[in-house]
Amino acid sequence: MSILNTKIERRSAIDDPHDAVTAATRAASADIPFNPKVRQHKTVGDWVVDIVIAALLIGVVIAIIYPLWFIVIASISNSQLVSTGQVTFFPKGLTFAGYRRVFEDARIWTGYRNTLLYSFLGTALNLLVTLPLAFSLSRREWKVRRVILFLFTVTMFFGGGLIPTYLLFDDLNILNTMWVFILPGAVSVYNVIIARSFFETSIPEELRDAAQIDGLSYIGYFVKVVVPLSSAIIAVIALYYFVGHWNDFFTGLVYIRNVDKWPLQNVLQSILLGASTNTNMSSIQGLDAVDRQNLVDQIKYGVIIVSTLPLLVIYPFLQKYFNKGVMIGAVKG
Numbered sequence: 001m002s003i004l005n006t007k008i009e010r011r012s013a014i015d016d017p018h019d020a021v022t023a024a025t026r027a028a029s030a031d032i033p034f035n036p037k038v039r040q041h042k043t044v045g046d047w048v049v050d051i052v053i054a055a056l057l058i059g060v061v062i063a064i065i066y067p068l069w070f071i072v073i074a075s076i077s078n079s080q081l082v083s084t085g086q087v088t089f090f091p092k093g094l095t096f097a098g099y100r101r102v103f104e105d106a107r108i109w110t111g112y113r114n115t116l117l118y119s120f121l122g123t124a125l126n127l128l129v130t131l132p133l134a135f136s137l138s139r140r141e142w143k144v145r146r147v148i149l150f151l152f153t154v155t156m157f158f159g160g161g162l163i164p165t166y167l168l169f170d171d172l173n174i175l176n177t178m179w180v181f182i183l184p185g186a187v188s189v190y191n192v193i194i195a196r197s198f199f200e201t202s203i204p205e206e207l208r209d210a211a212q213i214d215g216l217s218y219i220g221y222f223v224k225v226v227v228p229l230s231s232a233i234i235a236v237i238a239l240y241y242f243v244g245h246w247n248d249f250f251t252g253l254v255y256i257r258n259v260d261k262w263p264l265q266n267v268l269q270s271i272l273l274g275a276s277t278n279t280n281m282s283s284i285q286g287l288d289a290v291d292r293q294n295l296v297d298q299i300k301y302g303v304i305i306v307s308t309l310p311l312l313v314i315y316p317f318l319q320k321y322f323n324k325g326v327m328i329g330a331v332k333g
Contacts, residue, residue: 075099075301079294098298102271102306110260111267118181118263119245126241127234129186134195135222149196152189162254169255180255181248181263188244191237198233199226243311268303272296 042050069089074082078093086092102108137145160168165184166175174180203226211221227234252266262270 071301071304075298075305079297082297095298097295098300098302099306101295101299102268102302105267105271107259107262107267107270108264108306111262111264114178114261115246115264118178118248119242121178122182122185122245123238123241125182125186126188126191127238130188130191130195130237131227131230131234132222133187134192135199135226137192138196138199139218149193152187152192156189166254175255176257176261178261181245181251184251185244188241191240195230195233195237198230202233203229239315242314246311264307268307272300272303 070087073087073089073091075098076094076096077087077091078095081087081092136142137149139145159165169175169180169184172183174183207225208221211225216224247265248263249265249269252261252263256262256266259270
């Protein structure tokens with residue numbers, strides 16, 4: 001009889017979703033599994049909330065994606081149509097003159113080569129230094145770790161300034177060399193803190209005890225156990241470092257005098273300035289003011305795409321790791 005009554009109560013919960021919790025409680029007390037599908041029916045308020053949330057999410061996605069899409073279509077559209085607002089969602093007056101002018105400059109390939117070299121070598125050195133440092137700072141048995149972390153954190157708020165930094169690099173003989181892009185930024189304190197938090201919260205201490213029983217040293221435990229379990233945080237930090245090296249413009253502007261050692265960002269700036277001032281680009285010279293401005297606008301949009309395209313290609317391959325890594329420190333049930 002009690003089983004029959006419970007079934008009747010569960011059936012009534014279908015008609016009245018607010019009684020679903022009561023039905024679930026009574027069903028559990030009668031050792032009858034509760035079917036969550038009894039709450040499938042939504043009220044008008046639920047539908048309104050879902051529609052509002054969906055509209056907000058769609059609006060956010062459009063606000064993020066549309067500016068990038070506009071730059072793409074503007075780079076291959078007639079600049080007069082772009083400036084008059086006639087280009088909105090699809091390209092008009094299709095032309096690749098801006099890209100052709102950008103890639104005609106031989107320096108673009110040198111800049112790509114230099115940036116790839118600086119980015120990959122710099123990121124490799126960053127990971128080689130950051131991960132062991134973060135691991136050592138995560139070990140509770142190291143008594144001075146908080147003092148060392150405090151000294152690292154101070155550097156996030158105070159710096160020596162441009163002139164002392166320039167003099168230091170000059171004394172180290174790394175001015176006008178590739179090492180000025182790699183060595184000074186070998187450690188990011190922000191990334192060290194992120195990796196340290198990951199090692200403290202996501203690597204069980206029992207693994208260290210098991211490694212000690214097997215006779216592994218700290219180095220062996222780090223290499224054979226910690227690193228294989230840290231693919232998410234490694235991918236996230238590597239992406240942060242790589243993007244930082246790729247977008248590095250200030251270093252080449254201040255510390256590099258040889259044009260052949262310029263990274264891509266400085267080369268693109270030079271091309272854009274040359275187009276704007278009608279210098280160093282014979283294809284622009286001789287054009288009237290309107291055509292020249294149209295070509296400069298196309299070059300401007302083309303430069304943006306050329307500088308960001310490699311990162312857009314790399315990111316999808318790291319997205320699954322990035323999604324895991326950004327949840328570090330989140331509340332876990």
